[in-house]
Amino acid sequence: MTLHPLPTPPDTADTHDEWNLRARGETPTQRLDRNYGELLQEVRVAQTGVQFLLAFLLALAFTPRFADITEFQRGTYVASLIMGAAATALLIAPAPFHRLVFQRRLKRKLVRATGWFTLAGLGFLMLALGSSMLLILDVVLGTRSAVWISGGILAWFLTWWFAVPLWNRHRFGHRPSLPAQPDSR
Template identity: 75%
Template sequence: MIHNPETPHQRLTRNYGEMLQEIRVAQTGVQFLLAFLLALAFTPRFAEISEFQRTVYVIALLLGAAATALLIAPAPFHRLVFRRRLKSHLVAATGWFTLCGLGFLVLSLGASMLLILDVVLGTRQATWLTTGIVGWFVIWWFAVPMWSRRRGQRHPDSR
């Protein structure tokens, strides 16, 4: 079998394309979450929430906005460095934007769950359930991939 190796530029282009596909999945989720949070303040019942719930809401909203900014950041970054021979910087920055954006997204999801569960079940149950939910996300979004990454580093023949 003949294998045509990629040039460094081709590899960067492929990596960036793969990253954009990953980001598209996360962007949809963060956009729905932020839209929900933005609309929530204009519902009639919002005026009745407790101070704790209002604080959790503001935290969820700010974290959602931060996640949105980071998950959209690769687009303006690309536009500003386009045709400047900075593709390696673009790929590295996109990787960091994505990881940090996902981190803010999981925190925003957690705060949103805490808010909703607090309204439905009360603070004590909401805190326990939210801790479990955030832990679940952290396991699948970060811990399992890092475990797999470390395991793959021990096996040089794995690709």
């Protein structure tokens, strides 16, 4: 029985490309196309949520009871609206970025930028959801309860959207896959 040393974890695009070619039979261009497609699928999921949230927030200002909200509620509303708009801009940003760099051989830059747009957009979406919950809970339960519950909701989002994936990335992301068993993604 011959033991083969495990490969070192890839640290650069070139070593990722080498690994993908060996393990998946995928060229660097095919890898970028696949990565971009996967990112767009992620963005589509988030865009639906942010569009519903922003529509709710935009309509809220035109309800009869809106004139009676407190200064705290008005500030929370404005913060929610701005963060929802920021999330929308970032989650839509891959489309105009792609259009403006189309056929310029900038796919690697497009994939990297789309990844950052998506992460930042999800961060703003999380904050917009948290502040929207704060606004609604303040109206329904009062400020003290609203702050505690909204803080819990933000912690919940932080846990599942960022902490758990980052923990898995840290814990398992640097372990090399066996050459015969590439990542199943």
